Amino acid sequence: xxxxxxxxxxxxxxxxxxxxxxxxxxxxxxxxxxxxxxxxxxxxxxxxxxxxxxxxxxxxxxxxxxxxxxxxxxxxxxxxxxxxxxxxxxxxxxxxxxxxxxxxxxxxxxxxxxxxxxxxxxxxxxxxxxxxxxxxxxxxxxxxxxxxxxxxxxxxxxxxxxxxxxxxxxxxxxxxxxxxxxxxxxxxxxxxxxxxxxxxxxxxxxxxxxxxxxxxxxxxxxxxxxxxxxxxxxxxxxxxxxxxxxxxxxxxxxxxxxxxxxxxxxxx
Amino acid sequence: xxxxxxxxxxxxxxxxxxxxxxxxxxxxxxxxxxxxxxxxxxxxxxxxxxxxxxxxxxxxxxxxxxxxxxxxxxxxxxxxxxxxxxxxxxxxxxxxxxxxxxxxxxxxxxxxxxxxxxxxxxxxxxxxxxxxxxxxxxxxxxxxxxxxxxxxxxxxxxxxxxxxxxxxxxxxxxxxxxxxxxxxxxxxxxxxxxxxxxxxxxxxxxxxxxxxxxxxxxxxxxxxxxxxxxxxxxxxxxxxxxxxxxxxxxxxxxxxxxxxxxxxxxxxxxxxxxxxxxxxxxxxxxxxxxxxxxxxxxxxxxxxxxxxxxxxxxxxxxxxxxxxxxxxxxxxxxxxxxxxxxxxxxxxxxxxxxxxxxxxxxxxxxxxxxxxxxxxxxxxxxxxxxxxxxxxxxxxxxxxxxxxxxxxxxxxxxxxxxxxxxxxxxxxxxxxxxxxxxxxxxxxxxxxxxxxxxxxxxxxxxxxxxxxxxxxxxxxxxxxxxxxxxxxxxxxxxxxxxxxxxxxxxxxxxxxxxxxxxxxxxxxxxxxxxxxxxxxxxxxxxxxxxxxxxxxxxxxxxxxxxxxxxxxxxxxxxxxxxxxxxxxxx
Numbered sequence: 146x147x148x149x150x151x152x153x154x155x156x157x158x159x160x161x162x163x164x165x166x167x168x169x170x171x172x173x174x175x176x177x178x179x180x181x182x183x184x185x186x187x188x189x190x191x192x193x194x195x196x197x198x199x200x201x202x203x204x205x206x207x208x209x210x211x212x213x214x215x216x217x218x219x220x221x222x223x224x225x226x227x228x229x230x231x232x233x234x235x236x237x238x239x240x241x242x243x244x245x246x247x248x249x250x251x252x253x254x255x256x257x258x259x260x261x262x263x264x265x266x267x268x269x270x271x272x273x274x275x276x277x278x279x280x281x282x283x284x285x286x287x288x289x290x291x292x293x294x295x296x297x298x299x300x301x302x303x304x305x306x307x308x309x310x311x312x313x314x315x316x317x318x319x320x321x322x323x324x325x326x327x328x329x330x331x332x333x334x335x336x337x338x339x340x341x342x343x344x345x346x347x348x349x350x351x352x353x354x355x356x357x358x359x360x361x362x363x364x365x366x367x368x369x370x371x372x373x374x375x376x377x378x379x380x381x382x383x384x385x386x387x388x389x390x391x392x393x394x395x396x397x398x399x400x401x402x403x404x405x406x407x408x409x410x411x412x413x
Numbered sequence: 414x415x416x417x418x419x420x421x422x423x424x425x426x427x428x429x430x431x432x433x434x435x436x437x438x439x440x441x442x443x444x445x446x447x448x449x450x451x452x453x454x455x456x457x458x459x460x461x462x463x464x465x466x467x468x469x470x471x472x473x474x475x476x477x478x479x480x481x482x483x484x485x486x487x488x489x490x491x492x493x494x495x496x497x498x499x500x501x502x503x504x505x506x507x508x509x510x511x512x513x514x515x516x517x518x519x520x521x522x523x524x525x526x527x528x529x530x531x532x533x534x535x536x537x538x539x540x541x542x543x544x545x546x547x548x549x550x551x552x553x554x555x556x557x558x559x560x561x562x563x564x565x566x567x568x569x570x571x572x573x574x575x576x577x578x579x580x581x582x583x584x585x586x587x588x589x590x591x592x593x594x595x596x597x598x599x600x601x602x603x604x605x606x607x608x609x610x611x612x613x614x615x616x617x618x619x620x621x622x623x624x625x626x627x628x629x630x631x632x633x634x635x636x637x638x639x640x641x642x643x644x645x646x647x648x649x650x651x652x653x654x655x656x657x658x659x660x661x662x663x664x665x666x667x668x669x670x671x672x673x674x675x676x677x678x679x680x681x682x683x684x685x686x687x688x689x690x691x692x693x694x695x696x697x698x699x700x701x702x703x704x705x706x707x708x709x710x711x712x713x714x715x716x717x718x719x720x721x722x723x724x725x726x727x728x729x730x731x732x733x734x735x736x737x738x739x740x741x742x743x744x745x746x747x748x749x750x751x752x753x754x755x756x757x758x759x760x761x762x763x764x765x766x767x768x769x770x771x772x773x774x775x776x777x778x779x780x781x782x783x784x785x786x787x788x789x790x791x792x793x794x795x796x797x798x799x800x801x802x803x804x805x806x807x808x809x810x811x812x813x814x815x816x817x818x819x820x821x822x823x824x825x826x827x828x829x830x831x832x833x834x835x836x837x838x839x840x841x842x843x844x845x846x847x848x849x850x851x852x853x854x855x856x857x858x859x860x861x862x863x864x865x866x867x868x869x870x871x872x873x874x875x876x877x878x879x880x881x882x883x884x885x886x887x888x889x890x891x892x893x894x895x896x897x898x899x900x901x902x903x904x905x906x907x908x909x910x911x912x913x914x915x916x917x918x919x920x921x922x923x924x925x926x927x928x929x930x931x932x933x934x935x936x937x938x939x940x941x942x943x944x945x946x947x948x949x950x951x952x953x954x955x956x957x958x959x960x961x962x963x964x965x966x967x968x969x970x971x972x973x974x975x976x977x978x979x980x981x982x983x984x985x986x987x988x989x990x991x992x993x994x995x996x997x998x999x
Contacts, residue, residue, distance in 0.1 A: 204940055205979030205997040209916050223837050225897035236918035236996065237860040237872055247860050248896050251845075252874060256853045288852050295848060301841025301898055308917075308999075334999070354978030366978065394913040394980075394998060 173222075177215035179398040181385035185372045186348070191215055193222070193303075194328035195347035196321050200335050200373075207368060207389055207396065208352040209308070209334045210243055214396050216304050216332060217244040224303025224329075227251045227296045231289035232308070242395055253296065255288040290316055297323035297331050306332040310339075317345040340373075349374035355386070367399070424545075428518035431545035434665050436460040452511040463513070470511045518546070525550060529716050531578055535561070535571050540713035542594065544662060549597060551590060551713045568641045587644040587652075590711045591704040595653050595660035595679065596642050653705065654680035661705060667698035679705065691864045692959065699864070710892070715816065722756070723814045724748040731770045731807035738767075738808055739799065743792050745813045750788035758817040759784030763791055767802075768810040777802055779850045780878040782842035782890045784817075790843065797851040838894040849878045859893060866956050867966045868918060868995070912954070913972065915982045915996030922993035925983065934971065935992050938981065945975035957987075972998070 176190040201208035355367035366389040386399040443463040536552035561567040585596035703709040724745040765777040779794040858874035926935035952971035967987040980998035
C-alpha cells in the first residue's frame with residue numbers, strides 16, 4: 146500500500162471512529178438554562194445518564210447552587226432528585242430558590258454522621274471518645290457511598306447529588322458503571338484538593354471566583370466555570386461567566402465568553 | 414371512671430389526660446364519664462362525681478312507717494298492749510334506677526378493635542381514631558364502593574352488620590379524616606344511646622381518599638338523624654364550615670383561646686389568616702387546621718388482625734452464625750409468603766423476634782414502601798436489617814409476624830394512558846426499602862416546610878417508611894411515589910423568590926468569635942483549617958422568636974464574604990453577644 150493510500154485509510158478510519166463515538170454518545174441532552182454555561186458544554190447542555198463533577202475552588206463559592214440550577218430542566222422528566230447528605234448539612238429550603246421543588250426531593254441521610262465542617266474545624270464531639278468518633282464517621286461514610294451507588298442504579302431516580310470529598314477509583318468506577326446501566330445522572334460536588342486525581346466523570350467543571358478587579362460590577366458576585374474534562378463529544382475551550390445576585394443568591398448567566406472555540410480533536 | 418387506672422401505654426396515658434382535662438372533677442376522685450339515656454333521664458351527667466351520681470340514681474322517698482318505742486319507762490306499763498305511734502321518717506329506696514360500671518381505656522380500645530373485625534370485609538385498611546379517648550373507626554374505602562353497589566350501599570350494609578351485632582353507629586364518607594370526624598362528632602339533640610350490656614358506643618367513620626361519584630344520603634335511623642352522611646366531591650369545605658368548632662379536633666386549650674376570641678364555627682376558624690395561626694395557636698392546632706383544609710395528608714394506622722400471620726422456629730441447637738440465622742429467616746419468610754398468598758393479603762412490615770440462648774430478646778423489623786407478597790423482597794430487606802443487628806450470642810428461637818394489608822386494588826387504566834412511570838415508581842419503592850432497612854427508617858425522608866423562623870426548625874423530614882414501633886401515622890406510599898417521580902413540564906419557570914439561605918446549614922452552629930465589647934463582627938474566620946479574612950458583611954437580618962417559644966432564638970444574621978469570594982452565613986447571638994458560623998452558601 147502506498148503512503149498516500151495509507152494516509153487516506155488512516156484518515157478514513159479516524160472519521161469512522163469519531164462517528165461511532167458520536168453514535169455511542171446519543172444521550173438526551175438538556176440545556177441548563179444558563180446560556181453561557183450551555184455554550185461551553187458538549188452539545189449545548191448536560192447529558193442525562195452521566196457522571197458530572199463540580200469542583201469548587203473553595204467552600205461557599207456557590208458551586209452546588211450552580212449545579213442545582215443546571216439540573217432543573219431534568220425535573221421535566223420522570224424520576225426524583227435524591228440528595229445523599231452524609232454530613233446532615235443539606236438545607237433543602239435553599240434549593241427552592243434555584244427551581245428545585247421540594248415535592249421531588251428525596252433526602253437520604255445515614256443515621257449518624259459528623260458535620261463535615263465541624264470535622265474541618267477540628268472540633269471533637271464532647272460526648273464521644275475520639276476512637277468511637279472515627280469509627281462512626283467511617284461507618285457513616287461507607288453507608289453514604291453504598292447509598293449513593295444504590296441510588297445511582299435506580300431508574301426511579303432522575304438525579305442524585307452528593308457532596309463527596311474523598312472516594313477511591315474503585316468507587317468512582319462503580320458509579321460510572323451504574324449510570325451507564327440506569328440512565329441516572331450523578332452530580333458530585335467536590336473540593337479543589339481532588340483536581341490532580343484521575344477522573345471517571347463524563348464532565349468535570351471547575352468553579353472559581355472572579356477577582357474583584359476583573360469583575361467590573363461590584364454589586365454582584367461573579368463566578369467562572371471552566372470545563373476541565375469531557376468524556377464524550379467535542380470540547381469547547383474557554384469558560385463561562387455567571388453572576389450571583391446579592392439579594393436572593395440566585396445564579397444567572399453572563400452572555401460574554403472568553404476565547405471560546407471548538408476543539409478539532411476529542412478531549413482525550 | 415377509675416381515677417387510679419394503671420399507667421401502661423402512651424395511648425392510655427393520653428386518654429386519662431384528656432379525661433382529666435375535660436372533667437376537672439376527675440382529679441378529685443371517681444366521676445362519671447358517659448351516661449345512657451336512662452341515666453340521663455335520672456339526672457346523671459358526664460363529669461358528675463360518682464357519689465353525687467349515685468344519689469341521683471337512688472332517689473329519696475318519704476314513706477309512713479310504724480315506730481315501736483321501747484324504753485325503761487315503758488317497761489313498767491301495763492302489758493295490755495303495745496303502744497304504737499305513727500311518725501313520718503325518711504327511708505331511702507333500695508331500688509337503683511341505673512347501674513354503674515367501671516371504665517378503663519384499654520377495655521374501650523379492645524372493644525373497638527373487636528368491632529373493627531366486623532368491618533374488615535368493607536375496607537382493606539381499618540384503624541382507630543387518632544384522638545384521645547377514641548370512639549371511632551376509620552376505614553379506607555378507596556375503590557371499594559363499586560364492589561357493594563356504591564358508597565351509600567356500602568355504608569348501609571355496614572350499618573346493618575353493626576346492628577346485627579348489637580351496635581348502633583353513625584357513618585360519614587368524605588375525602589379526608591378531618592371531615593368525617595367532624596361530621597360524626599357533631600353533637601345532636603338526642604343523647605347517645607349505648608348497647609344494653611356495654612357502656613361504650615361505636616361511631617364508625619368511613620373516609621374515602623379518592624372520590625368519583627356523588628352518592629345519595631342514607632335514610633334516617635330510628636335513634637339518630639342522618640346516620641349516613643356522604644359529602645359529594647368538592648363540597649367538603651361548605652359542609653364542614655357550618656359545623657361547630659368543637660368538631661375541628663383542636664386541643665382543648667386552643668379551643669378555649671378561640672372561644673375567648675369569639676370563634677364558634679369552623680367557618681370562622683378557617684377564615685383566620687393562616688400566617689398568624691402559628692403565633693396564636695399550638696403546633697397541633699395549626700396542623701389540624703391544615704388537615705381541615707386538606708393541605709396536610711393524614712393516614713390511617715391499621716389495627717392488627719386478630720388472627721395474625723406468623724411463623725416460629727425454635728431448636729435445642731441454637732443458630733451460631735449469621736449464615737445459619739439467615740437460613741432460618743429465609744425458611745420463615747417462605748412460610749409467611751405462603752400464608753399471605755393464601756389469604757390474598759400483602760406484607761407491609763415484617764417483624765422478627767430473636768431469642769438468644771441466654772434469654773435476651775432482640776427485635777428486627779423491616780418495612781417496605783409498597784405492600785408485597787414477594788418472599789425475595791421480604792428476605793432481602795430483612796437481611797439488610799440483620800446486618801445492623803448487634804448479635805453477640807447464639808439464637809435459640811425466632812418468631813416472625815407481619816403487618817398485612819389487603820392486596821391493593823388494581824385500577825383499570827385507560828387504553829392509551831401512559832405507563833412509563835409505573836416501573837420507575839416500583840424501582841424507587843424497592844430502593845427506599847433497601848436504604849431504610851440498611852440505614853434505618855429515619856434515613857430516607859421527604860421534605861416539607863413548616864412555619865418557623867428558626868432555620869434549623871423550618872424543615873420537617875418525614876420518613877417514607879414509618880418505624881414499625883412508631884405510633885405515628887404511616888405515609889401513603891402510592892401518593893408519595895407518584896409525587897416524587899411525576900415530571901413537571903413547567904419546572905424551568907418554577908423559581909421561587911425566597912430569602913437568601915445557605916445550601917449547607919451546620920447541624921450545630923460553630924462559635925467563631927467571643928463577645929466583643931462593641932459588638933463588632935470578627936475579622937477572620939477559620940474554614941477547613943485555613944484562616945480567611947472577611948472583606949464584606951451584608952446584613953443584619955434579625956431572626957427572633959416569641960419569648961414563650963420553646964428554645965427561643967434571638968439572632969442577627971449576616972452574609973460574610975471572604976477574600977476568596979466564599980459566602981458564609983454567620984450570626985451574633987443577641988443574648989450572649991457570641992458570634993457563630995451557621996452555614997455556607999455553597
